[in-house]
Amino acid sequence: MSKKRILYVEDDETLAFLTADNLEQHFDVTHVSNGKEAFELFCKENFDLCVLDIMLPDMDGFEIAQEIRNRNEEIPIIFISAKTMKEDRIKGLRLGADDYLVKPYSIEELILKIEIFLNRSQKKVEKSNKNHTIGTFTFEPTNYSLKNETQQITLTEREATLLNLFVENKNTVLKREKILTELWGNDDYFSGRSLDVFISRLRKIFKDETHVRIENIPRVGFKLVIE
The missing domain is CATH 1.10.10.10 (Winged helix-like DNA-binding domain superfamily/Winged helix DNA-binding domain)
Incomplete structure (x- = not known):
């Protein structure tokens, strides 16, 4: 069974290396450090879930999430950020994100969140189309x-x-x-x-x-x- 594809966007090289290294044990991870490049890649390839930092060069995580939601209402989005203000969390959720983890976060918790949202998405696909x-x-x-x-x-x-x-x-x-x-x-x-x-x-x-x-x-x- 092929691994689920994760788009991971983070410009902190050390954090990105550690996180991607752990995620790659469970998922097929594509890491990008630039916001604009990340969105361009999203438009070209198929992913099952996005993990987005907020403070990024060229295009921040909020902007990426907005553009992703304009194109795809279904893909799960998880924000990871050093921004701890309640207003930032609420803004992210209003943009359509599924969760918001504050740095420093637990790798185990991030993996659990990803698995929960991927499983939920799969169940939605399998459910009958009952209106x-x-x-x-x-x-x-x-x-x-x-x-x-x-x-x-x-x-x-x-x-x-x-x-x-x-x-x-x-x-x-x-x-x-x-x-x-x-x-x-x-x-x-x-x-x-x-x-x-x-x-x-x-x-x-x-x-x-x-x-x-x-x-x-x-x-x-x-x-x-x-x-």
């Missing part, structure tokens, strides 16, 4: 899309995964810990804050749907109500 009705919208999980007569919205992979989890458990309380574990593989503070961003995004999409709402169950979790 769901949510108010006036038709939700197509495999296409990450919501459509009605006036709108067509493309979700990020993480948003689609979250919404699909809600739909499959509609009118049922989902514990916050279960959601976090399903989406991020853990239930730490930063994952929790990221979840709140995605919940807010979905609520805005359904704000005009009188029979659809995402309820906050204090100290427990959330419930998608479809009447």
